[in-house]
Structure formats: C-alpha cells, structure tokens
Amino acid sequence: MTAKLPGEDERIKVVVGNLRKKEKENGDVSQRDVPFEIHVTSNCTLPELWRVLEEEHGYSPPDGLIQTRDDRVRRRSDLKSVFHPYTELEIVSDKSAADETHIYINEALQAASNRDQDVVFNIEYDGKGQTSLIIDDALQLVFHRTVRMPDDDRLHSLPASVGTFPLYNTEDYADRLPENILEKGGLFLPMWQREALWIELSRPKSSYTSRRSNRTYAIRVYVGQINAVSGKSMMEERANRQEQDYLVFPGQPWIDGICVTTGVVRQFVAMPLGSGYTVEGQKTGEEKHGGLQIEIIPAYRKKAQKWRAAAEEEEEALQDPRLYLDESKTPAELGLEAGSKVWVYPSPPTYRKPVEVGDLYWVREESGLGVANLEAFYDDYRRSASRFMGSRSQVMGDSHDSARPTWFNWTSRHSGVNPGAAPSLNQQCTAATTASLSLSDAYLGDPDSPRMAPPPSKARKGRARPMGLPRNSSKPESSPRQVLNVKAMGLAAGGKLVQDIIADRNPPNTWNVDAARQINVHILDPVSCESVTHIVPPPIPMSAYEAVLSKLPFFVVEEQIDNRLEGGDFDNVKSVSKMDETKGLVSEPSLDPNQPAICSSCEKRLCDCVVRPCNHQFCNMCIRAAAPAMEGSFSSVVCCPRCNAEISRVAGFAAPMNLPGEESIRAKMPVRVLKVDDGRVKFESIRQTRI
Structure with a gap:
C-alpha cells in the first residue's frame, strides 16, 4: 500500500x-x-x-x-488551520523594477507591505459648533481660538481655549474662492488680525472602538512653508541630518507657536499677507503662501503581512514563528540575493475552516x-x-x-493575493527629516482637551465630511463662478510661551514616507470669509487682561528636559511687537490695517476698530467706555470721541493689542498645573538632547 x-x-x-x-x-x-x-x-x-x-x-x-x-x-x-494563498515576490536590484510582484533588495519588507497605505482626511462636525480635522479616524486636529499673550519678552503659561475656529472645505465654495486657493485644496478658516491660535493633537473618540487607537504619526507644521520646528523652508535641505523638524503623536498634545529655543515657542498670531510681519515674509522676503501647511506621515502598519523565504517545505512547518522574516529589515540585510523569491502571507497567515475527510487518518x-x-x-x-x-x-x-501522510491545503499554492499598488503622488520634493522624510506635495482638500475652557461635550454628534481633492481637469467646473477678492492671512510670531517640542524616540524606519500627505489650511480675514461662506465669523477675541479678569485658566506643563528639542532657526524673526516698533506707530490712523496706529483716546493701545461713518479708529476698550451699554448696536445716540459725529456702527479689524512696551499684565494669573505622561515606549534616541 x-x-x-x-x-x-x-x-x-x-x-x-x-x-x-x-x-x-x-x-x-x-x-x-x-x-x-x-x-x-x-x-x-x-x-x-x-x-x-x-x-x-x-x-x-x-x-x-x-x-x-x-x-x-x-x-x-472540529476546525483546522489553513494557510491563506500567498504571493510570491522576486527580489530585484533595480529599484524602478519594484512592483506588485517584485521587491527592491534595499527596501524594507514592511515598506512593501504598506504600499497601499492611504491617509484619509475628513472634517467632522460635532453638532455643537465645533469642527475638527479627523485623519484616519486615529488623529484629530482641533484649531483653537485663544488669548494673544503679551509680547513683552517674558515667558508666559499656555492660555486656554476660548472656542474653536470653524473649518470650511474649499470644494464646498469652489464657485467663490480664487483659483490659487482651489488649486491647493484643503480647508480654510477665519482669523482676525493679531488673533492667536493653538493646535490640539488628540485621538478622536471613534478611534477607541477600533484598532486605530494605537497608530503613530509624524506631523510637520509649516507656516507659509516655513517649518515651525526647524525654521527651514519647505524646500530647504537641512544642514544637520539628525535635526528633527516634526512633531510625534502620541507624545505631542498641542503646538502653540514656532519653536524659538529649548522649551519656548512664540505664539501663532495672524497678520495680513503683504504686511511684512509674517514668519514667511521675514524668512524669505516674500509673502505668497500664508496659512498653514500640515504634512502627515503615518507609521508603518506593523505585522500587516507575514514574510518568509520561498522553500519546498510543507506549509505546516510555517507554524514555527522562527521561519518568518523580520519585516523591519531589507532583503539584503536578511542575507537574500537578487533573483531569489519570498512568500508573502496575510497576517495572520492562517484561517479556520471545518475539517475535511481528507484530513482524517486514511x-x-x-x-x-x-x-x-x-x-x-x-x-x-x-x-x-x-x-x-x-x-x-x-x-x-x-x-x-x-x-498517514501530512495533509495540507494544496489550493493555497495556486492563487495569490497581490498587495495593493503604491499610492500615486503628484509630486516629489526634497525636504527631509530625521527619518529621511520626503514631502509629498499631493495636496488634499476638503478626548477632550485639558485646555478647553469650558470643557467640550462628552458626546460626539454630527457627521464626518470627506475632504475634496485638489482641483483638476477631470472634475467639471461649477458654473457660474463668482470669484471674490479674498484677503489671505499668514502667521507671525507673538509672545513667548513655555512649551516643549517632544523628541522622537521611534526608530528611523518607523515612518512610511511614501504615504505622506499634506493638507493646506488657508487663513482668511473675517470679512473675506463671511463673503465666501455667508456665515458670520466668530467675534473679536478678548485681550489677555480681560482673560485674567474673567478667570480664564492658564496652564503650566511639567517640562521634559531630557526629551525635548532645541529651538529652530528663528533668530532673525521679529515678534509682532518688535515689528510695530520697526514700522513705527502713527498718531493719525489711516484705513491701512498694515500700519499700526495709536489709539488717540488712551494712547496705551493700538487701534483695533473703526467707527462709521466718520472712519476714526480707536481701541475697543475706549469705544466701550464711551458706550458701555452697546453690544454692536446703539439704543441711544453715541458720538465719536474725536469728532462728536453720531456713530452708526463699529467695525473691528484686529484683536486687542497694547503699544510696544505696554504689553505686560499687571495682575495675578491663576495657574492650573497638569502633569503630562504620554506613556510612549522609549526607543534609543535619534540624537542626544541638551539638558
């Protein structure tokens, strides 16, 4: 027998x-x-x-x-374990030959496993007026309105949120936005001149019910294409390849400004393009980009597939985990040569099915x-x-x-499951990071924060809006187009805040550079934003002094001196207050918002509003002192403090700000202390940080 x-x-x-x-x-x-x-x-x-x-x-x-x-x-x-069909890949020495059936000899196995990894952006509405940017259902970016802290060369605590900026998908307003914004895609939000913001990084609540709650991201934040961490231009090669120019999440809970020195940032403050105040203008001499550019680089999905060298062994031997290859290494590092083959299985490589008669002893x-x-x-x-x-x-x-001869599923050797094709990128740029991150210029459009005041609702309602892609010839043009002349804003440097940029402790081969995506966040002045959306923008924010009087909390976070970055290249960037001094203050206000003017009534603050119809400018505190009962309209006649003409309405154009040298707050500031413990697994540092 x-x-x-x-x-x-x-x-x-x-x-x-x-x-x-x-x-x-x-x-x-x-x-x-x-x-x-x-x-x-x-x-x-x-x-x-x-x-x-x-x-x-x-x-x-x-x-x-x-x-x-x-x-x-x-x-x-009874059930048995059966191996999934595998895909056979040949190792090649030519990188351009790598595809669904070939792997480059110096390409990490996990890179091939993640060729189909995509990054999905959505705008989510919570049903209570808060909008946020959701990425992969694993990362949430919230753009918070906040108090502009005094620009007085003192170090200040982190201000709380006073609400969130509304986010709008550029594709929803394609018939009104100019072509240069539509080409970049993304989203836009309104900001008052001299208003501040901070960005929260957190997990969306939906991630805690899925496997996405453990995903890791590297995040590069640019202000007018100037890196907020390193101070380098988006296209500028780093002098030091060990220099980190990105945030790591989880680990970094928020970012409030540009990193000027170790443990200190200068607050993000909005200023008009063309004013010369923005970080972009001071670093490049031009102000043509503005806004924020946020690049998201996901970590490789671990154990997405199982790899082993091709062999004639029976598949039951594959149950031995020692036969699987280390996915973080390249074929060359594993001792495999060009021309040899590897087998790729889904993870886990087996599935359960009923026992068959052929599996019995016979x-x-x-x-x-x-x-x-x-x-x-x-x-x-x-x-x-x-x-x-x-x-x-x-x-x-x-x-x-x-x-009885060993039995296994012969059909698993005959049909392969091809891995997904690599995502196509529009352009490749050369900007790099510690892990040799390269910027993908593929523009994409459309748990409660401890710094929220008051805290947000526990419930998440509403719906998620998918982001639109960049406009291209394949998408029909909406008609008719009524393009408006919108005024774009950039970000300047404000007062100093105590904030660490946390160092990356992940191995360099953590990041899937090929899956990197960038989203543009355009900043419009409130008048332009209202003309585009037909939605009234948020009101002018309060001043720091008003925040103290209203008992708005400020936050001190425990410093991580062994786990933070040094400052970026911002030595020649002047703050808003220093730029005011450089430009000089005028006593006769004009309607040019780029020219700072002294309030003629108090002579302590800059003008931030204009009264109609006489067009005289004052600070909002002096106007409120003249009409303490008014809230945007008048129940009785109120006259201009300067010419005594009857005031029909008051129009704001900037956030409150004192004169240079008059920025300090002379009041006791309540401080809430939080201990930050991100709980990340510590890997060997990319570089040694200065203590």
Missing part, C-alpha cells in the same frame, strides 16, 4: 462502525449495525458527513468519531482506493477507551501500519 495525498475530487471510502439507527416509531432502538461504508470526496467536510449519515441513511448523529489508527476523536464542529489500499476507518460513539453509551480498543479490531478489521 502506498501513502499519497488525495486530490480535491478524489473519492475516499469511509468505514464507520458502531453507528446507531434512529429511534423507530415504537420507540425501540436498533442494535449497532455492521460497519457502514460510504464513498465521499476528500474535500467533504465533517458537518457534511454528519448530514449524510443522518438525513440520507437514517443514523442518529454520533457525538464523535474515533480514528482507529491513533485514537484521535473527531467531532462535527490509507490507500492496493486497489488504489483510499480508506478511512472510524468508530462512532454516543455520550449516553460511552465506554472506556480500553473497551473501545478491545472491540475495535473485531468491528473494524485489522488496522494499518502505514503512517
């Missing part, structure tokens, strides 16, 4: 002894019949065999079947027919193993001495 594996359609004779016929009508139970024989295909499952015995031949379904050769008990519900007789000898047993008529063994040779006949 020979031992040979059956084909899928080969028939096997199954001999089952000790079966019991079903109860007869009079209630009698028949005695055990002679061994029952049935011919089935090798891929007949045990549940199907049970069904045939019961429904087609009238036997009571046994509780199990015992294999005569090895006494192994088989039950109807032997092939001289006639060529495979025979499986089994004995049925019933729980209400169970006997000891010795009694079974004592009678089995008489019932089933002589047992065979031939060993």
Whole structure:
C-alpha cells in the first residue's frame, strides 16, 4: 500500500462502525449495525458527513468519531488551520523594477507591505459648533481660538481655549474662492488680525472602538512653508541630518507657536499677507503662501503581512514563528540575493475552516482506493477507551501500519493575493527629516482637551465630511463662478510661551514616507470669509487682561528636559511687537490695517476698530467706555470721541493689542498645573538632547 495525498475530487471510502439507527416509531432502538461504508470526496467536510449519515441513511448523529489508527476523536464542529494563498515576490536590484510582484533588495519588507497605505482626511462636525480635522479616524486636529499673550519678552503659561475656529472645505465654495486657493485644496478658516491660535493633537473618540487607537504619526507644521520646528523652508535641505523638524503623536498634545529655543515657542498670531510681519515674509522676503501647511506621515502598519523565504517545505512547518522574516529589515540585510523569491502571507497567515475527510487518518489500499476507518460513539453509551480498543479490531478489521501522510491545503499554492499598488503622488520634493522624510506635495482638500475652557461635550454628534481633492481637469467646473477678492492671512510670531517640542524616540524606519500627505489650511480675514461662506465669523477675541479678569485658566506643563528639542532657526524673526516698533506707530490712523496706529483716546493701545461713518479708529476698550451699554448696536445716540459725529456702527479689524512696551499684565494669573505622561515606549534616541 502506498501513502499519497488525495486530490480535491478524489473519492475516499469511509468505514464507520458502531453507528446507531434512529429511534423507530415504537420507540425501540436498533442494535449497532455492521460497519457502514460510504464513498465521499476528500474535500467533504465533517458537518457534511454528519448530514449524510443522518438525513440520507437514517443514523442518529454520533457525538464523535474515533480514528482507529491513533485514537484521535473527531467531532462535527472540529476546525483546522489553513494557510491563506500567498504571493510570491522576486527580489530585484533595480529599484524602478519594484512592483506588485517584485521587491527592491534595499527596501524594507514592511515598506512593501504598506504600499497601499492611504491617509484619509475628513472634517467632522460635532453638532455643537465645533469642527475638527479627523485623519484616519486615529488623529484629530482641533484649531483653537485663544488669548494673544503679551509680547513683552517674558515667558508666559499656555492660555486656554476660548472656542474653536470653524473649518470650511474649499470644494464646498469652489464657485467663490480664487483659483490659487482651489488649486491647493484643503480647508480654510477665519482669523482676525493679531488673533492667536493653538493646535490640539488628540485621538478622536471613534478611534477607541477600533484598532486605530494605537497608530503613530509624524506631523510637520509649516507656516507659509516655513517649518515651525526647524525654521527651514519647505524646500530647504537641512544642514544637520539628525535635526528633527516634526512633531510625534502620541507624545505631542498641542503646538502653540514656532519653536524659538529649548522649551519656548512664540505664539501663532495672524497678520495680513503683504504686511511684512509674517514668519514667511521675514524668512524669505516674500509673502505668497500664508496659512498653514500640515504634512502627515503615518507609521508603518506593523505585522500587516507575514514574510518568509520561498522553500519546498510543507506549509505546516510555517507554524514555527522562527521561519518568518523580520519585516523591519531589507532583503539584503536578511542575507537574500537578487533573483531569489519570498512568500508573502496575510497576517495572520492562517484561517479556520471545518475539517475535511481528507484530513482524517486514511490509507490507500492496493486497489488504489483510499480508506478511512472510524468508530462512532454516543455520550449516553460511552465506554472506556480500553473497551473501545478491545472491540475495535473485531468491528473494524485489522488496522494499518502505514503512517498517514501530512495533509495540507494544496489550493493555497495556486492563487495569490497581490498587495495593493503604491499610492500615486503628484509630486516629489526634497525636504527631509530625521527619518529621511520626503514631502509629498499631493495636496488634499476638503478626548477632550485639558485646555478647553469650558470643557467640550462628552458626546460626539454630527457627521464626518470627506475632504475634496485638489482641483483638476477631470472634475467639471461649477458654473457660474463668482470669484471674490479674498484677503489671505499668514502667521507671525507673538509672545513667548513655555512649551516643549517632544523628541522622537521611534526608530528611523518607523515612518512610511511614501504615504505622506499634506493638507493646506488657508487663513482668511473675517470679512473675506463671511463673503465666501455667508456665515458670520466668530467675534473679536478678548485681550489677555480681560482673560485674567474673567478667570480664564492658564496652564503650566511639567517640562521634559531630557526629551525635548532645541529651538529652530528663528533668530532673525521679529515678534509682532518688535515689528510695530520697526514700522513705527502713527498718531493719525489711516484705513491701512498694515500700519499700526495709536489709539488717540488712551494712547496705551493700538487701534483695533473703526467707527462709521466718520472712519476714526480707536481701541475697543475706549469705544466701550464711551458706550458701555452697546453690544454692536446703539439704543441711544453715541458720538465719536474725536469728532462728536453720531456713530452708526463699529467695525473691528484686529484683536486687542497694547503699544510696544505696554504689553505686560499687571495682575495675578491663576495657574492650573497638569502633569503630562504620554506613556510612549522609549526607543534609543535619534540624537542626544541638551539638558
């Protein structure tokens, strides 16, 4: 007799002894019949065999079947592990030849496993006026309105949120926005001149019910294409390849400004493009980009696939985890040569399915027919193993001495599952980071923060809006287009805040550079934003002094002196207050918002509003002192403090700000202290930080 594996359609004779016929009508139970024989295909499952015995031949379904050769008990519900189909990849020495069936010899295995990784952006509305940017359902960016802290060269605590900026998808307003904004895509928000913001990084609540809650991201934040961490231009090569120019999440809970020195940032403050105040203008001499550019680089998905060198071994040997290759290494690092093959399995590489007749112990007789000898047993008529063994040779006949050949699913070797194609990128740029991150210029459009005041609602409502892609020729143009002349804003440097930029402790091969995506956040002045959206923007923010009087909390975070970055290249960037000094203050206000003017009434603050129709400018505190009861309209006649003309309305154009040198707050500031513990696993540092 020979031992040979059956084909899928080969028939096997199954001999089952000790079966019991079903109860007869009079209630009698028949005695055990002679061994029952049935011919089935090798891929007949045990549940199907049970069904045939019961429904087609009238036997009571046994509780199990015992294999005569090895006494192994088989039950109807038994499952087996079967390997998924694998994809065979050939190792090549030419990087350009890498595709779905080839892998570059110096490409990490996990990079090939993540070729189809995508980064999905959505705007989410919570139903209570807060909008946020959701990335992959694993990262949430919230743009917070906040108090502009004094620009007096002192270090200040982190101000709380006084609300969030509304976010708008550029594609929703394609008929009104100019072409230069539509080409970049993304989203836009309104900001008052000299208003401040900070960005919160957190997990969306939806991530805690999925596997996305453990995803890691590197985040590069640019202000007018100037990196907020390093101070380098987006296209500028770093002098030091070990210089980190990105945030790491989890780890970095928020960012409030540009990193000017170790543990200190200068607050993000909005100023008009063309004013010369922005970081972009001072670093490049031009102000043509403005806004924020945020690049998201996801970490490689770990264990997305299982890799092993191609071999002729039986697949059951693959259960040994030592046979799988280290996915963080390249074929060259693993000692594999060009031309050799590797097998790629999904993770996990096996799945469960019902046991088949071909998986039972069977032997092939001289006639060529495979025979499986089994004995049925019933729980209400169970006997000891010795009694079974004592009678089995008489019932089933002589047992065979031939060993059962190893059986596995042959079909898994014939059909492959190709990994997804690499995402196509519009352009490739050369900006790099510690992990040699390259910027993808593929512009994409459209848990409660401890710094929220008041805290946001626990419930998340509303819907997520998918972001639009950059405009291209394939998308029909909306008609008619009524393009408006909008005024874009950039970000300047404000007062100093105590804030660490946390160092990256992840290995350099953590980041999937090919999946990097960038989103543009355009900043419009409130008048332009209202003309585009027909939605009234948020009111002018309060001053720092008003924040103190209203008991708005400020925050001190425990400094991480061993786990933070040094400052970026911002030595030549002047703050807003210093720029005011440089430009000089005028005593005769004009309607040019780029020219700072002294409030003629108090001579302590800059003008931030204009009264109509005389167009004289004052600070909002002096106007409120002149009309303490007014809230944007007048119940009685109020006159201009300068010309006594009747005021019809007051229009604000900037956030409150004192004159240079008059910025300090002379009041006790309540401080809430939080201890930050991000809980990240510590890897060997990319570089040694200064203590």
